[in-house]
Amino acid sequence: MSKQVKLKRGFDIRLVGKAEKKVGDYQPVKTFAIKPTDFIGMQRPKVLVKEGDTVKAGTPILFDKKLEKVKYVAPVSGEIIEIKRGEKRKLLEIKILADGEINFENFEKLTSSGIKSASRETIVDKLTTSGVWPQIIQRPYGIVANPDDNPRAIFISGFDSHPLAPDYDYILKGQSNYFQAGIDALKQLTDGKVYLGLSADNKSTELGAIQGVETTTFSGPHPAGNVGVQIHNTAPINKGETLWTVNPYGVVQIGKLLINGIYDASKLVAITGSEVKTPTYAQTYIGSCVDSYVEGNTKSNHFRVISGNVLTGEKISKDGYLGFYQHQLTIIPEGDYYEFMGWMKPTADKLSFHKALGLLSFLFPKKEYALDSNVRGEPRAFVQTGVFEKVTPMDIYPVYLLKAIMAEDFDEMEELGIYEVIEEDLALCEFVDVSKHPVQQLIRKGIELIQYS
Structure with missing residues (x-):
């Protein structure tokens, strides 16, 4: 019987525009891009291709x-059409014009029994040279894992509780054999356990029967689906320890590589948000240009496109590219306007965690909202309200941790839990913060202070 964890702290942001479980009819995507900025901690990228080169899916194009x-590889086959750089020649994007049919680099295949009997060195070599290794993320720091490390354990969250998040049971439908193969490979990479977190509210038919994992079910509001929260409530990380985490899609991608011998970057992406005419899923590949999903599919001409979800995603242009780790595109109204004393007007159309004067959303807990990007305020003095603790289901003190980061107090940061969190774990604090502080930026600053000290 699996362990059960009931989380009470947190907050579900219910938005209009959840993707219907079907694949929409979108125009074929022509260009794809790998962005080094998606890989936190990558400081010295080395490009292995030049403009005009022809690549296959799985051809190495970059390394740190x-x-x-x-190695970081091409998600599709085609031609390198642009190597885009910014200030001081910082590498921003490597763009590929797809050739319309995917040609793959071929890697050695393994049988199911071969995966289980393979040495750690064999598995590591296959994953690092083929391009799937970047799916493995290290805790602490939230960076691409070092293959030379031996993690205490590996954690996988089998569900996503972010606003309008994709349904993993839907996007992984029919791929449980690859997921199992991925689990078998990951077990070769650690002397500890592989943990799988599942939702107690939505029983997974694809992941519920997976063998060789320590299963824990989680119930409660967001961030129950965050792997960092699951680690904290299952087997917390201590100073000096290393854990690895993998997204379910990454586990499947590992399985496809080992069984089929190819780097398969295909994925289902949820096209979500209140500005989307028809929220559905799109069949595409890693690094997809989003213009095919935006053009002709929005209710107005003034909107924000987000690679990811509204809490942790990245604002991109209408012809920008989906992030390497993203399985969701969100389109919401742009909030570039000023509303005089808007928070004091009695209304039930604005979502707020606080039971503030005029904001009556707490009377309608199941209502879905069409929110825009307006933050309704500006940075001000750090008001200590105790509300951060109400949305953080971890035994840490977020306010004191943030103040320790601001003061660059290394000892305090360590004692207050800096090793246990990355940006997404405290993203809700940024949403409920009446002081409008960039909480996620502060967390990354603290992580980098500790990492490079």
Whole structure:
């Protein structure tokens, strides 16, 4: 019987525009891009291709000089049409014009029994050279894992509780054999356990029967689906320890590589948000250009496109590219306007965690809202209200941790839990913060202070 964890702290942001469980009819995507900025901690990227080169899906195009063993590869076959750089020649994007039919680099295949009997060195070599290794993320720090490390355990969250998040049971439908193969491979990479977190509210038919994992079910509001929250409530990380985490899609991708011998970057992406005419899923590949999903599919001409969800996603242009780790595109109204004393007007159309004067959303807990990007305020003095603790289901003190980061107090940061969190774990604090502080930026600042000290 699996362990059960009931979380009471947190907050569900209920928005209009959840994707219907069907694949929409979108125009074929022509260009794809790999963005080094998607890989936190990558500081010295080395490009292996030049404009005009022809690549296959799985052809190495990039690596980090600090972690040369790990290759970043082309998600599709086609031509390198642009290597885009910014200030001081910072590498921003490597763009590929798809050729319309995917040609793959071929890697050695393994049988199910071969995966289970393979050495750790064999599995590591296959994952690092083929492009799937970046799916493995290290805790602490939230960076691409070092293949030379031996993690205490590996954690996988089998569901996503972010606003309008995709349904993993839907996007992984029919791929349980690959997921199992991925689990078998991950077990070769650690002397500890592989933990799988599942939702107690929505029983997973694809992941519920997976063998060889320590299963824990979680119930409660967001961030119950965050792997960091699951780690904290299952087997917390301590100073000096290393854990790895993998997204369910990454586990499947590992399984496809080992069984089929190809780097398969295909994925289902949820096209969501109140500005979307028809929220559905799109069949595409990693790094997809979003213009095909935006053009002709919005209710107005003034909107914000977000690669990811509204809490942790990245604002991109209408012809920007989906992030490497994203399985969701969100389109909401742009909030570039000023509303005089808007918070004092009695209304039930604005979602708020606080039972503030005029904001009556707490009377309608199941209502879905069409929210825009307006933050309704500006940075001000750090008001200590105790509300951060109400949305953080972890035994840490977020306010004191943030103040320790601001003061660059290393000892306090360590004692207050900096090793246990990354940005997404405290993103709700940023949403409920009446002081309008960039909480996620502060968390990354603290992580980097500790990491490079």
